Amino acid sequence: MNATCPHCSAANQASARFCESCGKAMPGAAAGPRVIGAKEFATSGAGRDLQLQQLAKQARSVTVTLFALSGLQFLGCVIFAAIWSTSRAGSQAKATALVISMTVGIIAVIFTALAAWSRRNPLPAAIVGLVLLISLWTIDVISNPATAAQGWIIKVAIIAALARAIQAGMKHRALKRELDGDGQPAFA
C-alpha cells in the first residue's frame, strides 16, 4: 500500500513517517500521536531522558547518606566534648576525650563538605565518601579489634547505598556522554 507525499507527490510506503524523496514529514505521522512500543521506548529520546532522570535521582541519594553520616559524627563530637568538659582537670580521660572530640569533629566537617559537594556533583563525592568510610572503619578495627563486628549490618547497608549511588552516577555520566555524542534530535 502506498502513501503519496503531499509536498513532492512521490510514492512512499504506508508506514513511512518521512518522504524518502524530499525528507518532509508525511501527514499520517503528523496527524496522530506517535505511538512507541515498550521495546522502542528505551532507545527513544524520551526513554533515554527518563533513564537519565532515574539515574540522576539514584546518584543524588548519596546526599542523604552523607548528611546522615556527618550528623552522626557531629553527635559523637558533641558527646566527647561533653565528656571532656565534665572530666576531672588534668586526667588522662580529659585529654583523650578532647583528642577524640577534635578528631571526630574534623571527620564530621569532611562528611558535611562531601554531602554539600554531592548536591552538585554526586559521583566524586560518593567515591570519596565510600573510601573515607571504609578507611575510618579500618582505623577503628586497628585501634580496637573488638569493635570489628559491631554494627556490621548498618555498615554493610551504608556501603551498599554508597556503591549503588556510585554505579548510578557512572551510568548517568556514560549515558550522558553517549547522548551528547549522538547528535541533535531528529524531529523538528
Added chain:
Amino acid sequence: MDQALADPRVVPVPARFCAQCGTPAPTGDAPCPRCAVRAAIPAAPVIANVPLNGALILYFALLAVIAAGFIAGAVLDDRFSPGAGVRIDFWITGILSAVTAVACLPAWRYLAAPLATLGHRRWYLVAPALSLLTVAVGTLAMRALGLIASLPSVDYSRQYLDAGYSWLVPVLLVAVQPAVFEELAFRGVIGSAMQRVLGPRDAVIVTALLFATIHLSPASFPHLFVIGLALGYLRHRSGSLYPGMVLHFCHNGLVLLLEYLGV
C-alpha cells in the same frame, strides 16, 4: 528525468531520506546512519567500570597492607627488641612498593605518557618552591592543632637511628620511596582512572582526598589534602609524574631535615 540530471543548473540532492527519521541517507542500500546508530544502542547501557574498579582495588590493597603493618607493629613490638618495629617498616615499605608496581602493569597504557615525558623545566623550579609552602602549611597546621589538644609527637627518623641505621635509611624510606611509589599510585594509576571517569578538576580533588585518607591520620588530613592538591595540580599542568615526585621528595626531605636540626 535524464534531461533534468544532465542540466547543469539542477543541483544534485540526496536521492533518499530515511522514512523513519527524515535524515538524508546515503545513496544505495546503506542503512540510515541515525536510525542504525540508535538501534545499536542497547536499552540498558553496559558500563565498563574497569578503570574505577582498578583504582579502588589498588587503594584498598594499600590500605590493607598499612593496616596489617599497624597491627603487626602493635603485636610484635611489645615482645621483641625495638628493631622489630623497623624490620616491620622495611617489610611494609617493600610490600607497598610491590603492590604499586604490580598495579602499574594493567594501567601501563595510561602511565606510559606521563612517565615518558619530563614536562617543561619550569616545573622543576616550581616543585621545590612549592615544597617550602607545603612544609610551612603542614608545620603550622600541626602546631595549631597541638595548641588545642596534646597530639602524639611524630618522629620519622628516630626509630631507624635508635636501631643503629644511618641517615640513609630514613631518607630512602621516608623521602625517596613515598615520592616515587605514592606518586605512581595516586597521581599515576588512581589519578588517570579518576580523570577518565570524572574529568580533570574533580580527579585532582578526589585523588587529593584519597591521598590524605590513606595516611590514616585525621589530625594530618587537612594539610595532607592541601599537599595532595598541589601534587595533582603539578601532574595536570606538567603532563608528567616527575615534578610531583620532586615536590614529594622535597617536602618529605625538608621534614626530615627539620627533625635533624631539632626544629
